[in-house]
Amino acid sequence: MLPKVSLGLWHNFGSVDVYENAKSILFHAFDRGVTHFDLANNYGPVPGSAEITFGRVLKEGLGAHRDEMVISTKAGYIMWDGPYGVWGSRKHLIASLDQSLKRMGVEYVDIFYHHRPDPETPIEESMAALDQIVRSGKALYVGISNYKPAEARRAFEILREQKTPFIIHQARYNMFDRWVEDGLLDVTNEFGVGVIAFSPLAQGLLTNRYLNGIPEGSRMSKGGFLKPEALTDEKLARIIKLNEIATRRGQTLAEMALQWILRDQRVTSVLVGASSTAQLDTNLTVVEALEKNPLSAADLSEIESVLNGK
Numbered sequence: 001m002l003p004k005v006s007l008g009l010w011h012n013f014g015s016v017d018v019y020e021n022a023k024s025i026l027f028h029a030f031d032r033g034v035t036h037f038d039l040a041n042n043y044g045p046v047p048g049s050a051e052i053t054f055g056r057v058l059k060e061g062l063g064a065h066r067d068e069m070v071i072s073t074k075a076g077y078i079m080w081d082g083p084y085g086v087w088g089s090r091k092h093l094i095a096s097l098d099q100s101l102k103r104m105g106v107e108y109v110d111i112f113y114h115h116r117p118d119p120e121t122p123i124e125e126s127m128a129a130l131d132q133i134v135r136s137g138k139a140l141y142v143g144i145s146n147y148k149p150a151e152a153r154r155a156f157e158i159l160r161e162q163k164t165p166f167i168i169h170q171a172r173y174n175m176f177d178r179w180v181e182d183g184l185l186d187v188t189n190e191f192g193v194g195v196i197a198f199s200p201l202a203q204g205l206l207t208n209r210y211l212n213g214i215p216e217g218s219r220m221s222k223g224g225f226l227k228p229e230a231l232t233d234e235k236l237a238r239i240i241k242l243n244e245i246a247t248r249r250g251q252t253l254a255e256m257a258l259q260w261i262l263r264d265q266r267v268t269s270v271l272v273g274a275s276s277t278a279q280l281d282t283n284l285t286v287v288e289a290l291e292k293n294p295l296s297a298a299d300l301s302e303i304e305s306v307l308n309g310k
């Protein structure tokens with residue numbers, strides 16, 4: 001149901017960003033077959049503004065294709081100060097989704113996620129809230145994100161018991177962060193749940209972006225979630241080696257990094273970010289590469305050696 005490459009609006013679509021650029025990326029994505037757009041209540045900055053941008057783009061034309069799109073949003077991280085602004089109570093999840101629908105100007109989302117497990121609210125309450133949301137018509141399907149294997153199993157058991165249409169787990173997965181291989185992919189597979197891999201390019205590290213320093217305007221230069229400390233000499237050395245493998249295979253590092261994730265049939269889609277249409281185009285080449293330039297066993301083992309620091 002999802003395209004191999006989906007687009008996330010965590011960065012580059014906030015009120016601090018250039019609206020025309022955001023709009024052109026979204027239209028371009030849809031024209032190129034990206035039918036899935038992923039948001040969350042707090043994406044911006046400022047929190048909520050990515051949903052406002054997306055709603056404006058829908059209103060300015062893209063919304064004519066609403067039935068050809070899978071739109072998702074989430075709640076669970078801090079959204080407003082004061083009571084009920086965070087985590088996984090029924091109160092928070094329902095209030096937050098109502099706000100998201102208003103910001104985007106849509107009547108329903110296709111997928112609503114609980115963004116992260118809540119250590120205090122009983123999981124039964126969060127899952128019952130997801131069920132209520134679907135029954136009320138505000139979401140077609142539900143998903144969870146950032147749940148560890150045992151938590152995901154419990155959530156899936158409850159959702160299955162409730163007969164809630166749950167279809168997806170959204171988890172960080174890239175060459176530098178492979179925690180999902182340690183049990184999560186087995187659990188999702190057992191329950192027939194898809195996995196969408198977020199930050200598949202490690203926020204840009206697994207591209208040519210930082211091969212020659214930290215460019216102005218790049219995510220790392222902006223002092224947000226991707227810190228310069230993440231680019232250690234050791235990591236850069238690995239990125240350079242991976243880039244050499246990609247070049248030898250006749251592809252970009254970004255394309256190879258995405259292809260590496262999609263080598264596993266249990267992963268449904270890679271959820272990329274992009275600050276330009278050109279970046280998105282580079283990332284979309286993976287769709288063809290999957291068929292025409294598959295990773296051989298030798299490629300995979302060479303990549304493995306680099307990732308293991310050999």
Ligand code: NDP
Binds near residue numbers: 010
């Ligand atoms: P990526 O790993 O794809 O990083 C995207 C960034 O990498 C871009 O903004 C750009 O940065 C750079 N980049 C992308 N393509 C290229 C390219 N071809 N060449 C050079 N640089 C490139 O994903 P994100 O970290 O942005 O996450 C993607 C989505 O995943 C989010 O939008 C969100 O929807 C979801 N997500 C979910 C989370 C959750 O908890 N569920 C948490 C985090 C993300 P630059 O600005 O430097 O150009």
